[in-house]
Amino acid sequence: MQNRRILECSVPGGSLDPGEQRSFEVDYEVLTTTRTYPMAASGGTVEVGVHGSGTGYDRAAYPARFRSTSGSLGNPVPYVQDSQAEASVTSAGAVTLIRQPDGSFTGRLPVTVRWSGDAAHDMLYVNATLPGGVRIWGTDPQDAPSSFTSFEVPGGRLMQDEERTFDVILRAPATTTPGELGSATFSLTTNWNAQPLVDADPTDNTTSFTVTATN
Structure with a gap:
């Protein structure tokens, strides 16, 4: 079951x-x-x-x-346990990547995830659609796996009505031209037994933001 x-x-x-x-x-x-x-x-x-x-x-x-x-x-x-996930994600509407001593650009985007029900779940994870060259460089805190285009929500499983805020670190290579790089989207999914769960309200499972690079 x-x-x-x-x-x-x-x-x-x-x-x-x-x-x-x-x-x-x-x-x-x-x-x-x-x-x-x-x-x-x-x-x-x-x-x-x-x-x-x-x-x-x-x-x-x-x-x-x-x-x-x-x-x-x-x-x-x-x-009676919930049979559908009820998760949502929001973020700051913009992130600025600042040039680092090695020439690359990095920045932090505050993200908030809310878990409103009590459906069984192993983790919540996020897939990202990013401007060309921009990559995910981890989360802060980071206690869960991440890749260039996805990450697990840190902190493990969430209690009913728990809200969790953390930073997503984004990076662009040194060859990036400073300026507006474009828009990005994070899509939140709930996972249980290695399978994604249907969300009761999928309209709040995505958040969009703009990415800018500056010297």
Whole structure:
């Protein structure tokens, strides 16, 4: 199912002795806001077995319950996760690339990404359409991969209603003629299980800006 995640971990403490019983806890994270009422979700399963054997796995089902803002767990309502992404991106309307000691031009463009829902996602990434010669030179902060024409939104997955602002660093070669270089566009996409998600409102998934180079 789209909103399921399969994780693996080793039983802590190393190998078990014959007949040994061992208890431990597994932490979970749910990227949704708390509510004034408790919620419940079903369908969780856990399996245990000897890794690599392919046999002897035992399975148990379990539900999940989300505590309300008042601390209550009683009489929960079903938790319904968003099935579509709800992301948006905005940027400063212009960026100026300034000549550097090595002759190249670099500049910073402030970008803001907002995540309004709680759909399952691994990351948000941006594809860029840039004037000739202009390249993406990373983000600040930079804790996610980037290329000359794309980057992941830094900071990892976003909480519901989280807004994140960062700089995108742009670069042009030393052979660039100073002046207006043209317009550019950033297009935001949500990724889950290596697949792009449909956005509930794609009209706010792009932002455009102008690029200028100066000495």
